[in-house]
Amino acid sequence: MTINCNGKLISLDQPKVMGILNVTPDSFFDGGKYKDETSILHQVEKMHIEGATFIDIGAYSSRPGALEINEETELKRILPIVSLIKKNFPNTIISIDTFRSKVAHECIGNGAAIVNDISAGLQDEKMLSTVAKLNVPYVMMHMRGTSQNMQKQTDYKDILKEVLYFFSERLAAAKALGIKDIIIDPGFGFAKNLEQNYELLNHLELMNGIEHPLLVGISRKSMIYKIVGTTPDLALNGTTALHMVCLQKGAKIVRVHDVKEAVECVKLYEQLNA
Incomplete structure (x- = not known):
């Protein structure tokens, strides 16, 4: 099981870690933390040293209720960061966290290697065709609605069946256009309440039947800190505990704020x- 990242084959036979670099002022955990070149480069270097295989850069906060920003603002935030990282750490495998095809296209053109789309192509009708032309790995995530309204769209009859059906449909659309390296993300916290997140996690192994690498993003999310009665800042221990559960159920990539752990x-x- 490999993915082709700018000509480099990355094996996912053993799980890999994707470090998060948010360059937004309002992300739920690290918003505004990385806002100058020094802090960004320090964090990227730290994640490399600690063992991250991928660095996922996001310039549009997708937390529930986040403010919407336009495409121009997203590009203005993210493109200089991609260029900065590739200049100083040219071997970095950069993933771009965006649902906009133009942002994906521009970032890949500047050296990024992966497109990570929370909407699986549903918020931009050009996304799938753009990824197909770029010929890069594509992470498609399950969600309903947008970041602004997704928490009002949790009325599932059977969340497991509906998530599996969603992926069957989106995978068919992606493959029809020629997208080869596809990774699926069940979208913990996106259009799902607390109980639904744990129902999905408890049966996460069913995602392996889709036969595409599984990425999970649970790092410091409310499904952890609400259960243990704490805050995102104090949710590392719970995050690590659930990471082990995800790995045991077949996750091949864990997307995290804390790479070392x-x-x-x-x-x-x-x-x-072993």
């Missing part, structure tokens, strides 16, 4: 399964 979790998982 996630890499340690992967090492322990691999030893358990």
Whole structure:
């Protein structure tokens, strides 16, 4: 199981860690933390040293109720960061967290390698065809609606069946256009309430039947800190506990704020399964 990232084949036979770099002022955990070149480069270097395989850059906050920004603002935020990282760390495998085809196109043209789309192509009708032309790995996530209204769209009859059907439909659309390397993300926290998140997690192994690599993003989310009665700042221990569950259920990429702890979790998982 490999994906082609700018000509480099990355094996997902062993789980990999994707470090998060949010360059937004309003992300739920690290909003506004990385707003100058020094802090950005320091964080990227830190994530490399700690063992991240991928760096996922986002310039549009997708937290529930986040303010919408236009395409021009997103590009203005993200393009200089992609160029900065590729200049200083040219071997970095950059993933772009965007649902906009123009942002994806411009960032890939500046050296990024992966498109990570929370809408699976549903918020921009040109996204799938753009990814197909770019010939890059594509992460498609399950959600309903937009970041602004998704928490009002949790009326599932059977969340497991509906998520699986969603992927069957979106995968068919992507493959019809020639997209090859596709990764699926069940979208924890996106148009799902607390109980639905745990129902999905409890049966996460069913996603393996789709036969595409599985990415999970649960790092410091409310499904963790609401259960243990804390805040995102104090949710690392709970995050690590659930990362092990995800790995045991087949996750191949964990998308995280805390690379060191996630890499340690992967090492322990691999030893358990040696």
